[in-house]
Amino acid sequence: MKIRKKYLFYLLAFTSSIIAALLTGIDVILEQYLKNPWVLGLTIFYIGVLMSFIFTLVFSIPYKGKSLGARTIDPTFKRIRLFKRVELKYHLLAGAGNAILTLGYFALLIIIKDPSIVLPFSQVVILYLVIIESVTEKNTPTLVEVQSSIIVTFGAILGSISLSGTISLQALAIVFLVINPGWVLLSINQRKLKTIRIDNKPNDAINIRLWNVIFACLFCAIFTLIFDYLNGTNNLIEAVYSLFNQFGWLILVGSGTFFSFVFYIRALGIGKASVTQAVRSSVIIFTIPVSITLAYFGYIDPITTDPVLVLIKLIGIILIILGIISFALTLVKAYIFIKLKPGYPIEKTMQKLWDIKGVNRVCAVAGEYDVIIKIRTRTLLKGYENILRKLESIEEIKDFKWQSVLKDWENI
Amino acid sequence: MGEKMITSYILINMQPGNSDNAIKEMRKIENIQKISIVTGEYDIVLRVETKTLDKLLKVTDKIQMIKGVNKTTTQVIEKEIAL
Numbered sequence: 325m326k327i328r329k330k331y332l333f334y335l336l337a338f339t340s341s342i343i344a345a346l347l348t349g350i351d352v353i354l355e356q357y358l359k360n361p362w363v364l365g366l367t368i369f370y371i372g373v374l375m376s377f378i379f380t381l382v383f384s385i386p387y388k389g390k391s392l393g394a395r396t397i398d399p400t401f402k403r404i405r406l407f408k409r410v411e412l413k414y415h416l417l418a419g420a421g422n423a424i425l426t427l428g429y430f431a432l433l434i435i436i437k438d439p440s441i442v443l444p445f446s447q448v449v450i451l452y453l454v455i456i457e458s459v460t461e462k463n464t465p466t467l468v469e470v471q472s473s474i475i476v477t478f479g480a481i482l483g484s485i486s487l488s489g490t491i492s493l494q495a496l497a498i499v500f501l502v503i504n505p506g507w508v509l510l511s512i513n514q515r516k517l518k519t520i521r522i523d524n525k526p527n528d529a530i531n532i533r534l535w536n537v538i539f540a541c542l543f544c545a546i547f548t549l550i551f552d553y554l555n556g557t558n559n560l561i562e563a564v565y566s567l568f569n570q571f572g573w574l575i576l577v578g579s580g581t582f583f584s585f586v587f588y589i590r591a592l593g594i595g596k597a598s599v600t601q602a603v604r605s606s607v608i609i610f611t612i613p614v615s616i617t618l619a620y621f622g623y624i625d626p627i628t629t630d631p632v633l634v635l636i637k638l639i640g641i642i643l644i645i646l647g648i649i650s651f652a653l654t655l656v657k658a659y660i661f662i663k664l665k666p667g668y669p670i671e672k673t674m675q676k677l678w679d680i681k682g683v684n685r686v687c688a689v690a691g692e693y694d695v696i697i698k699i700r701t702r703t704l705l706k707g708y709e710n711i712l713r714k715l716e717s718i719e720e721i722k723d724f725k726w727q728s729v730l731k732d733w734e735n736i
Numbered sequence: 737m738g739e740k741m742i743t744s745y746i747l748i749n750m751q752p753g754n755s756d757n758a759i760k761e762m763r764k765i766e767n768i769q770k771i772s773i774v775t776g777e778y779d780i781v782l783r784v785e786t787k788t789l790d791k792l793l794k795v796t797d798k799i800q801m802i803k804g805v806n807k808t809t810t811q812v813i814e815k816e817i818a819l
Contacts, residue, residue: 658774675817685816686816686818687813687814688813688815690811693811696813725777728776729781730772733770
């Protein structure tokens with residue numbers, strides 16, 4: 325089946341958000357029973373490892389020549405496998421990020437309770453991502469990217485105002501110093517993992533998720549052990565008990581998180597981390613019905629009906645949606661077909677082309693042309709300044725043709 | 737071992753007026769990984785993955801059978817750098 329690439333990306337990111345919103349609801353219910361972030365975090369990771377392992381095994385079952393996972397979720401998935409050496413560094417970083425993020429998130433949930441407040445705060449992470457991408461991904465952010473990220477951020481801040489009108493400083497500190505840095509670490513390294521090629525094929529989201537949760541569980545256990553040692557508590561063992569006491573809810577959380585992350589990682593493989601994060605910030609819209617349901621059943625304080633607070637929250641949500649749309653509508657893609665002069669080593673020329681900002685694929689080909697490159701840029705002006713001018717300065721190039729992409733489909 | 741796939745770009749010139757239908761047909765072909773409508777000298781760029789050159793020939797054949805396709809130019813990828 326082929327689907328417009330843009331739609332595939334949104335489908336994945338939104339599905340991931342909806343699942344994540346539902347999960348926060350369940351987290352709130354769990355939090356009523358396990359009132360300690362260490363126990364809660366560790367229990368979630370125990371079940372996470374178990375469920376991810378089971379799902380990955382099931383998805384490895386072959387069916388008519390392809391694995392079940394390849395048929396349903398990620399066409400690049402073959403079967404469960406050990407992580408490769410090149411992946412280790414990124415898995416360690418992503419695992420640590422996930423462990424930090426999760427512990428911070430549960431600490432926050434215990435302070436604030438209402439998921440429609442907790443999640444918007446964490447959306448500010450997009451600002452961090454835009455900054456880091458401009459440093460690492462040979463890509464300076466354009467005005468549109470800066471604008472959209474700021475709109476999303478302000479939207480998130482407005483949307484996160486508690487419906488009872490309070491903002492807790494302790495909560496803010498956890499968000500900015502613990503949760504968001506954790507997210508950045510996780511998100512950037514997960515994207516790196518998704519773009520590494522394994523046996524000359526793209527890396528698959530299912531194995532990345534499995535190993536991420538294993539490493540995160542390890543880090544979480546280490547952090548808890550240190551905390552236990554310093555404070556004389558016994559959270560490590562307590563988490564094992566709670567695993568058996570809350571097995572029903574935990575299975576739901578474990579399987580939900582697995583799919584939420586697999587979809588998220590696949591989306592990361594298609595778009596830039598900051599754009600994926602922007603789309604995923606729609607999670608705060610989906611948490612509102614979850615919060616209303618929780619309030620209805622008495623798990624959290626009743627939702628206020630103060631028109632001013634409701635209006636502010638609404639404005640916040642509108643800003644977030646606007647920010648996301650302006651992100652989405654401003655990507656220019658093009659193929660450039662290049663003919664080279666004879667007498668130069670091709671590998672060197674390829675490297676020169678690859679070093680140009682905005683170039684995301686360089687292929688040496690046999691046929692009428694010598695090299696085909698694929699570029700992505702935010703504006704045509706930038707495309708001219710950053711790419712065409714550079715191409716003209718490479719002396720090996722005899723001739724090139726720019727072909728703008730108007731619309732594209734991708735196999736899923 | 738991961739089997740080596742042959743990846744190629746097929747550049748297509750179309751007769752005016754048949755694009756929508758032709759794309760619908762191309763979307764049914766399994767080996768086509770990506771379809772892009774472009775402006776400039778060509779009209780459509782396809783990215784195709786096949787196990788053998790023989791299979792690639794079959795795919796190009798299928799594409800040439802589609803109504804509206806005027807000319808195809810196949811470019812087989814020998815080396816690739818990508819994110």
